[in-house]
Amino acid sequence: MKSSAGNQKAEDNFVLITSGYVVDVNDSNQILVVSPEQQNSVHDASWVSVPADSPQITLGMQVKVSVKPGTGIEDPYPRNFQADRIEVEPEVKPEGARLSRDQAVNKALEQFEAGESIPIVLKADYDQGHEKWKIKLKTDQSKSQPVWREVADVI
Numbered sequence: 461m462k463s464s465a466g467n468q469k470a471e472d473n474f475v476l477i478t479s480g481y482v483v484d485v486n487d488s489n490q491i492l493v494v495s496p497e498q499q500n501s502v503h504d505a506s507w508v509s510v511p512a513d514s515p516q517i518t519l520g521m522q523v524k525v526s527v528k529p530g531t532g533i534e535d536p537y538p539r540n541f542q543a544d545r546i547e548v549e550p551e552v553k554p555e556g557a558r559l560s561r562d563q564a565v566n567k568a569l570e571q572f573e574a575g576e577s578i579p580i581v582l583k584a585d586y587d588q589g590h591e592k593w594k595i596k597l598k599t600d601q602s603k604s605q606p607v608w609r610e611v612a613d614v615i
Contacts (some may be wrong), residue, residue: 474526474545477533478506481581482521483569491517491546492538493525494600496582503580503600505538514546520566520581522549538578554586557593558613561586564593568609574599582606586613 480495480503488509495504508525510517517523524547527533533541552561559567561584572579577599585594593611598604 473529475529475531476524476526477541477543478504478508478539479524479549480504480522481565482517482519482523483579483581485517485519490540491523492578493523494538494578494580496580501602502537503578505578505600507538507540508546509542510546511543514543515548517546517548518562518566519569520562520564522562523547524549554588556588556591557586558615559593559611561593563615564611564613565595567611568593568595568597571609571611572597572607577601577604 478493478495480493482491483494484492490507490509493506493508506525525543526545527541528544533539565581565584569579580598580600581595582598583596587594591613593613595609595611596606597609598606
């Protein structure tokens with residue numbers, strides 16, 4: 461099944477297809493982007509081929525992925541397509557924190573055993589009183605229960 465990118469949000473001659481956390485990076489210059497938001501009880505997941513002019517993208521970053529209007533996108537799960545533009549969301553680093561949210565999510569994903577499932581980052585909060593990040597994760601398996609991973613705020 462194909463869907464046209466023309467029905468998504470158009471911005472500066474690009475169409476936003478997905479946004480979320482980078483939960484995997486492979487050797488083929490692809491990233492797996494998974495939205496923390498659910499639609500029809502499913503979290504959007506896409507393997508995205510990174511354009512050559514994109515900024516350095518690492519595990520744990522939040523990104524927005526866009527294509528040119530009219531681009532056909534396959535709809536299997538997870539989708540797999542070539543991005544025309546990837547924007548990295550601004551880094552979040554609460555006052556007093558040593559790690560940014562991206563760095564904390566990266567560490568939590570490295571500890572998380574998703575197996576053959578797709579990891580989903582639901583929430584990332586900094587606990588200043590205890591100097592640690594609390595990351596809420598689950599997998600795309602329907603009966604998967606969320607788990608909290610604590611990441612010490614140390615570099």
